[in-house]
Amino acid sequence: MRITDVTTIKLHYDMPVPMADAIHYMPARPTLLVQVHTDGGLVGLGEAAAYGGALASTEAVILNELRDTLLGEDPFTVERLWAKMATRSHQRGRSGMLMMAISGIDIALWDIIGQATKTPLYRLLGGYRDEVTAYASAGFYARDKGVADLAEEVGTYASRGFKHVKIKVGRNPEVLLNPLHAMQAHDYATVSLEEDAERVRAARAAVGPRVGLAIDANNAWTPSIALEFMQGVGEARISWLEEPVSTDDLDGSADVARTLATPVAGYETETGLPGFRDLIARRAVDIVQPDVIWTGGITECRKVAALAQAAGLPVIPHVFSSAVSTAANIHLIASIPNAGLLEFDQNPNPLRDELFEEPFTVSPDGTVSLPDRPGLGVTLRQDTVDRYRV
Numbered sequence: 001m002r003i004t005d006v007t008t009i010k011l012h013y014d015m016p017v018p019m020a021d022a023i024h025y026m027p028a029r030p031t032l033l034v035q036v037h038t039d040g041g042l043v044g045l046g047e048a049a050a051y052g053g054a055l056a057s058t059e060a061v062i063l064n065e066l067r068d069t070l071l072g073e074d075p076f077t078v079e080r081l082w083a084k085m086a087t088r089s090h091q092r093g094r095s096g097m098l099m100m101a102i103s104g105i106d107i108a109l110w111d112i113i114g115q116a117t118k119t120p121l122y123r124l125l126g127g128y129r130d131e132v133t134a135y136a137s138a139g140f141y142a143r144d145k146g147v148a149d150l151a152e153e154v155g156t157y158a159s160r161g162f163k164h165v166k167i168k169v170g171r172n173p174e175v176l177l178n179p180l181h182a183m184q185a186h187d188y189a190t191v192s193l194e195e196d197a198e199r200v201r202a203a204r205a206a207v208g209p210r211v212g213l214a215i216d217a218n219n220a221w222t223p224s225i226a227l228e229f230m231q232g233v234g235e236a237r238i239s240w241l242e243e244p245v246s247t248d249d250l251d252g253s254a255d256v257a258r259t260l261a262t263p264v265a266g267y268e269t270e271t272g273l274p275g276f277r278d279l280i281a282r283r284a285v286d287i288v289q290p291d292v293i294w295t296g297g298i299t300e301c302r303k304v305a306a307l308a309q310a311a312g313l314p315v316i317p318h319v320f321s322s323a324v325s326t327a328a329n330i331h332l333i334a335s336i337p338n339a340g341l342l343e344f345d346q347n348p349n350p351l352r353d354e355l356f357e358e359p360f361t362v363s364p365d366g367t368v369s370l371p372d373r374p375g376l377g378v379t380l381r382q383d384t385v386d387r388y389r390v
């Protein structure tokens with residue numbers, strides 16, 4: 001079997017109300033899908049993370065930089081193809097958009113291997129479990145969304161059976177080094193640190209004592225702000241503190257991780273094996289969070305997971321895009337022994353809920369079952385693609 005083409009599908013969904021995390025303003029959900037075509041007729045599906053800029057830029061990396069490397073190649077040689085893509089482009093960078101682009105192609109190659117061998121991808125990768133526990137990823141900032149609105153929102157997740165919920169913190173202009181100051185719509189839906197503490201306490205009260213509550217600062221804080229904040233919300237019993245400081249501040253993150261009893265999780269904004277090696281080796285994280293569509297695909301994330309396993313750390317991948325990203329990440333999670341939870345975004349997004357003929361759904365007990373079909377085990381819905389295609 002040989003690769004005959006690599007193509008992309010650009011999708012875009014406008015949010016009814018823009019949302020924001022600590023530093024990112026999100027008026028829309030852009031999505032970049034990748035398809036790898038073969039002479040046998042099999043088509044692999046992947047997704048390249050599109051965070052931080054125009055879909056067309058990452059698309060250009062896929063079509064102009066990587067596509068030629070793959071034409072005529074055997075999709076089963078995915079390790080060699082990964083090395084070719086990364087090595088030939090190394091002067092263009094070793095992370096960021098290049099790694100997003102490689103991720104999308106890598107997932108599609110693994111989808112082809114699964115289809116060709118008639119095996120669900122997670123079983124091909126080792127098949128550690130058939131279902132995963134999901135956590136509700138939500139609690140974002142939005143215009144006129146107060147503490148009571150947040151509490152009502154997160155309460156619904158607990159009542160639907162989620163055993164774990166995560167909310168955003170960190171959209172605090174008073175934190176002088178907060179990257180928010182340089183970001184788009186930096187005045188949108190901001191709160192003080194004290195209001196953030198109220199949001200966390202209200203979320204804890206809303207979910208009750210038996211549901212896990214995590215918080216995510218999206219790189220907004222300094223180590224001292226993070227420690228002070230956690231002291232202030234100690235009684236809220238936080239499951240993990242995600243990306244408390246800048247991704248580049250490994251020493252700062254390690255300080256926070258060492259000082260707090262609460263685990264530090266991260267960093268979705270890191271990419272590639274060497275970046276995660278450093279996070280793990282310096283104990284900058286207690287929970288490791290690669291993302292299959294961003295970190296370097298299935299191929300690279302398996303290695304990150306193995307490094308984490310050797311260090312005795314769990315992996316809870318970052319999952320926050322279309323249904324393809326859910327599919328790719330859930331197969332990784334189900335395949336590795338040290339995986340924890342599946343991040344399940346609860347914000348409105350038809351590109352997550354309506355993209356497949358076989359949508360992923362959360363059972364009343366908070367779990368999601370793996371598909372028993374070959375490869376990723378999903379079929380794109382043409383009507384959804386047509387409606388949101390750019």
Ligand SMILES: [Mg+2]
Nearest residue numbers: 216242243268
């Ligand atoms: Mg995060």
